[in-house]
Amino acid sequence: MKTYFLLPEKMDSLRIQSMVQKANEFEHCQIFLEYKELKLNAKSLLSMSLLSGAEGMCCLHANGKDSLEALESIRALCTSVI
DSSP states (O other): OEEEEEEOSOOOHHHHHHHHHHHTTOTTEEEEEEETTEEEETTOHHHHGGGTTOOEEEEEEEEETTHHHHHHHHHHHHOOBO
């Protein structure tokens, strides 16, 4: 399952940390975020830190139990839906 959304402003460390914390609430899901040519593990702060300063279109993927809930809650932390 996947969804696309727009990062309307540059990502900062607090927003990235919130996304990682929210992703880790879903233990039975694999969650990845694609930005440009990067595919990042949404549960890894080290991986997601590459989004620092990013803005624009992203794609969020989730597989597993509660994947729809995971996508919706992480997308809600980021911004407006397209």
